[in-house]
Amino acid sequence: MDILDQWLWRQEYWLPPGISWEDMSKVAGASCPRPRDLTLSLPIAVAFIGLRYIFERCIAVPLSRHLGVRDRIRVPVFPSPKLEAFYMQHRPREPSQSEMTTLVKQSGFTKRQVEFWFRHRRNLDRPSSTTKFCEACWRFVFYLMSFSFGLLSLIDKPWFWDQRECWRGYPQQPVEQAHFWYYLIELGFYWSLLLCVSVDVKRKDFKEQIVHHIATIFLLGFSYCSNYVRVGTLVMLVHDSSDFLLESAKMFNYAGWKKTCDSLFVIFAVVFLVTRLVVFPSKIINTTLILSMEIFQPFMGYYFFNALLLVLQALHIFWAWLILRMVYKFLFLGKLEKDERSDDSLEDEEDCEEEQSSWKKREVVLNSKLSSLTSSCVMNTLTRQRANSSSRLPKAR
Known part of the structure; x- marks a missing residue:
């Protein structure tokens, strides 16, 4: 503990110059943010994981069936221990x-059969539509409830309307009970997302998602210890305002409700671009980077907190680019073909299989039509021959 107090919890790192931990506890009293409070987020994360398991099986799965979510039937691959060991x-x-040459020799398959085996084996690991629907449904419920709770707890606060109020009396600002739990629940939720990242649906921005979760956890933890709580609540509210719209659009996409999905996605795109590219930099980053300097001198926590905000803003720009690509497809192609954040290789393989199966179906239909046409031609020929022979019989007589 002495080492932690000497290195990690040094007041020069976390508090402005001239402010000590004793000053914080004297002014704010029992509502002063304490670093040890953050340990509560870990059992909350475990509770979220258990609650998600129950929610997906008892609520999300029946809801997916009710909305018409259908999983594609996938043919299992031929068992091959050598190929399975290499794949795993x-x-x-x-x-x-x-x-590939070694696998061909070990398995006894041809090269084309091995390629076919790996393609189908990867498709077996693809998450089903029901799995993706359940994940989106869980996040939708959390983000909607979190946004509603955050808005109700901040709508009557002065710093919600005037960001200069975030620094009035800083850092000796008491933390209200509602904002205390707002912080811990959000922190526990992002811990649960980070712990479940290996089993969740992997998308094109998988690495960016991990960076986002880690940056958010550090941002929430540091802002709480440094009593950046007022600004932190605004950051969480801005992020939750568009996230539940995205998850709802995903839900209807997996259910096949294309028009509803497209409408929700357009609303999400507008809200995301406004909140993440306009409100976040002009209100939040401007407040922490410039307006805060009117109250205190820069310290290490000032630079660390703003660096994390800039990391989030860089991710916002990356995701905005993906969203604009989808909007372009929606405007000029007339539909949203797929999620830009999905795994392209897996989607392409399934599309290739669907195309092959459709061609096979067309081939069967064409063959049946050709056979029926051929049989009808043969029958017509036989009928004409019989008619001609019957017309000759009276003359012969």
């Missing part, structure tokens, strides 16, 4: 040419 060890990487 190197997934999702494709085997190289030398490895």
